[in-house]
Amino acid sequence: MGVGGWHWNDAWIFVSAVIAERLERDRAMHAALPVAGATLADLLAAADFLHHSVPSREDIEESVRRLSGAGLITVEDDMFEVAPAGEQLWRTRPFSGLSSAVMTLQTQLNRSAEPGDGDWPLTEQAYASALREYRLRLADGR
Numbered sequence: 001m002g003v004g005g006w007h008w009n010d011a012w013i014f015v016s017a018v019i020a021e022r023l024e025r026d027r028a029m030h031a032a033l034p035v036a037g038a039t040l041a042d043l044l045a046a047a048d049f050l051h052h053s054v055p056s057r058e059d060i061e062e063s064v065r066r067l068s069g070a071g072l073i074t075v076e077d078d079m080f081e082v083a084p085a086g087e088q089l090w091r092t093r094p095f096s097g098l099s100s101a102v103m104t105l106q107t108q109l110n111r112s113a114e115p116g117d118g119d120w121p122l123t124e125q126a127y128a129s130a131l132r133e134y135r136l137r138l139a140d141g142r
Contacts, residue, residue, distance in 0.1 A: 006066070006115055011106035013055065013063035015098075016046040017073050017080050018090050037079035040122075040130035045137065050102065054134070057127040061120065069116020078126070089113070 020038035023046070028035045038046075040060075048054050055063075064080075067073045072086035082090065089108055096104040109115075 006106055006109040006113075007063070008102065008106055009055065009059045010063045010066050010115065011102045011109060012047060012051060013043070013060060014067055014072060014086065014109070015101050015105055016043050016050060016055075017067075018082055018086070019046040019049070021080060021082050037076075037081040039133075040078060040080070040126065041133035041137070043080055044130055044134045048134070050098065054131065057122055057124060060127070061122040064120050064122070065118045066115040067118075068120055069118030070113050071116065072113065075120055085113070 017038065020042035024038045024042055025035050027033075043060070044054050064073065064075060067086070068075055070085075071083055072089060074081050074083050089105075089112060093101075093104055093108045
């Protein structure tokens with residue numbers, strides 16, 4: 001296993017990416033738009049929904065590097081998508097409901113994959129912009 005294995009934050013960000021991407025896919029399909037993945041603001045919204053807190057810039061950057069380096073998610077043009085290996089991990093997890101999905105996924109990660117070391121920088125400016133977008137959505141009730 002990699003140094004320290006997978007962290008709770010890695011599972012939190014992974015589950016958040018799954019939720020965010022699925023919500024965006026559903027919105028795009030209902031509006032007959034191309035499916036493009038989830039934005040960082042979408043990821044923040046899903047993370048807040050799951051854990052009632054917004055992950056820090058550092059937590060997101062570290063987890064995305066580990067997850068993308070392991071081939072579980074991809075980030076291209078600042079759009080997050082669950083990679084085929086991540087889809088497989090998600091679909092084969094023991095079903096536990098969303099309340100315990102993060103803990104279940106952390107266990108699954110530690111059993112099936114090594115943390116990676118992808119190259120994905122998240123600037124303070126990009127994080128602040130996504131956080132601002134998410135807060136505007138909350139204020140608008142979206």
